[in-house]
Amino acid sequence: MFVASKLPQHLGQSGWVSMLPPRKPRPALSGTVNADIAVIGGGFAGLSAARRLSQLDPKLKVAVLEAGEIAQGATGRNSGFIIDLPHEVSSEDYGGSDSNERRHDIKIHRMAIALARELAEEKGWGKDIFDPCGKYNVAMGPKGDKHVVSYARQLDAIKEEYRLLDGNEIATVTGTRSFTSAIFTPGTVIIQPAAYIRGLADSFGGSVKLFENTPALSFERQGTSWRIKTPNGMVNAAKIILANNGHAQSFGLFRGVLLHVYTYASMTAAFDPKRLGGQRSWAATPAFPMGTTVRRVQGDDGDRILIRSRYTYNPRLQVSDGAIGRAGRIHDRKFEARFPTLKGLQMQYRWAGAMALTWNGVPAFGEIEPGIFAAIACNGVGATKATASGIAAAEAAMGVDSWLVKVFKGFATPKPLPPQPFLTIGATANLSVKEWSAGIE
Numbered sequence: 001m002f003v004a005s006k007l008p009q010h011l012g013q014s015g016w017v018s019m020l021p022p023r024k025p026r027p028a029l030s031g032t033v034n035a036d037i038a039v040i041g042g043g044f045a046g047l048s049a050a051r052r053l054s055q056l057d058p059k060l061k062v063a064v065l066e067a068g069e070i071a072q073g074a075t076g077r078n079s080g081f082i083i084d085l086p087h088e089v090s091s092e093d094y095g096g097s098d099s100n101e102r103r104h105d106i107k108i109h110r111m112a113i114a115l116a117r118e119l120a121e122e123k124g125w126g127k128d129i130f131d132p133c134g135k136y137n138v139a140m141g142p143k144g145d146k147h148v149v150s151y152a153r154q155l156d157a158i159k160e161e162y163r164l165l166d167g168n169e170i171a172t173v174t175g176t177r178s179f180t181s182a183i184f185t186p187g188t189v190i191i192q193p194a195a196y197i198r199g200l201a202d203s204f205g206g207s208v209k210l211f212e213n214t215p216a217l218s219f220e221r222q223g224t225s226w227r228i229k230t231p232n233g234m235v236n237a238a239k240i241i242l243a244n245n246g247h248a249q250s251f252g253l254f255r256g257v258l259l260h261v262y263t264y265a266s267m268t269a270a271f272d273p274k275r276l277g278g279q280r281s282w283a284a285t286p287a288f289p290m291g292t293t294v295r296r297v298q299g300d301d302g303d304r305i306l307i308r309s310r311y312t313y314n315p316r317l318q319v320s321d322g323a324i325g326r327a328g329r330i331h332d333r334k335f336e337a338r339f340p341t342l343k344g345l346q347m348q349y350r351w352a353g354a355m356a357l358t359w360n361g362v363p364a365f366g367e368i369e370p371g372i373f374a375a376i377a378c379n380g381v382g383a384t385k386a387t388a389s390g391i392a393a394a395e396a397a398m399g400v401d402s403w404l405v406k407v408f409k410g411f412a413t414p415k416p417l418p419p420q421p422f423l424t425i426g427a428t429a430n431l432s433v434k435e436w437s438a439g440i441e
């Protein structure tokens with residue numbers, strides 16, 4: 001029997017959810033439900049798995065359990081980059097692997113983008129929710145400029161398209177002179193993450209039942225199937241897809257291999273678009289992987305700037321309001337350094353979100369018990385990696401021997417982490433050094 005020792009908490013008010021109209025969550029589970037497959041977790045991994053299951057067999061009975069409301073978790077509170085190219089946040093240069101592996105990663109990432117695109121077409125979404133506009137990688141000084149050039153060399157090696165921009169050119173996009181150079185890559189899709197995941201959740205009908213505010217408290221084998229207990233009900237299912245990212249560990253699974261890292265974001269109040277030149281909507285990752293992500297978001301009530309920066313290692317799977325406040329002060333400094341003309345504009349929302357990484361950057365994937373398929377360990381870029389892992393878990397659970405399943409089954413197993421207290425000391429020091437070396441970037 002696997003019993004949850006902890007349930008997720010999502011701290012801080014996410015600007016993405018706050019910007020949307022209220023949504024009535026799907027009712028919590030009450031009573032007993034029988035399903036062919038149960039999915040635990042309603043983020044990118046879980047909902048992509050549910051979508052793929054319904055495509056493979058529209059009559060399949062699927063029960064999705066989400067502990068909170070859809071979009072409250074990391075999936076609805078991230079920066080909204082669905083990145084097609086290799087993007088190892090813990091690496092020095094985003095690459096982290098050889099050319100063949102990079103090409104492989106790109107193919108996986110583009111499969112995830114294909115799912116998102118298909119959903120966007122189905123829903124008729126505009127650019128406010130799904131914008132295939134590409135992204136900029138921006139530098140703020142000579143060190144960053146060098147990284148931009150070295151990233152261009154990596155893209156040459158794998159024959160991927162890009163455009164280099166000097167300080168003047170990137171200023172015409174961002175409306176600020178703070179960036180010294182940039183590289184534009186066209187394949188990234190930018191989403192409003194809360195609207196995206198709500199849309200995916202609300203696309204289910206028929207035989208996929210989603211239960212919100214329904215945490216899985218335990219699951220145990222009952223003959224040839226599994227019984228999941230929730231606060232007011234239970235699900236009997238032949239198979240389970242476990243898609244609750246770092247909280248897999250709360251069931252005692254993947255102990256000693258998941259690194260629980262939190263990152264933080266702040267979003268300004270809406271401002272009059274005339275206050276900042278350039279384009280009204282753009283998205284930029286930093287030249288240094290551990291640097292600061294920035295987005296300008298166009299809205300009906302004005303525009304907003306999103307700043308995402310700071311990583312902390314939190315093995316207990318929780319952060320405090322104090323940590324959000326400390327990250328917020330860093331965000332304020334980063335904002336002022338990038339947008340001096342917006343001086344005085346206040347942050348309206350601040351929040352934190354959880355990610356699960358592995359030491360060797362591989363997913364925690366596969367049939368871990370007979371009938372239990374894991375799609376865990378987003379490795380920081382879950383919009384692509386967790387989406388792909390959810391699709392692969394669905395296909396594996398249905399016995400589909402696809403290219404994606406073969407690739408996911410072929411990943412190395414997650415490498416064991418060093419024992420405590422060396423792990424905490426090492427992880428904290430490593431994040432601090434990397435953040436320090438990213439400097440102003």
Ligand SMILES: Cc1cc2nc3c(=O)[nH]c(=O)nc-3n(C[C@H](O)[C@H](O)[C@H](O)COP(=O)(O)OP(=O)(O)OC[C@H]3O[C@@H](n4cnc5c(N)ncnc54)[C@H](O)[C@@H]3O)c2cc1C
Binds near residue numbers: 044264386
């Ligand atoms: C501020 C921030 C910015 C980021 N920016 C980006 C970005 O731009 N691009 C990108 O690719 N990635 C980004 N990320 C990372 C990305 O959000 C994660 O990689 C992604 O959300 C992982 O998806 P997932 O479905 O695996 O897990 P999650 O999104 O964590 O979803 C897991 C779900 O499981 C639920 N759950 C947990 N336990 C239980 C239980 N017992 N029963 C039922 N449900 C349970 C949780 O409530 C949660 O909703 C960012 C993260 C943060 C915090």
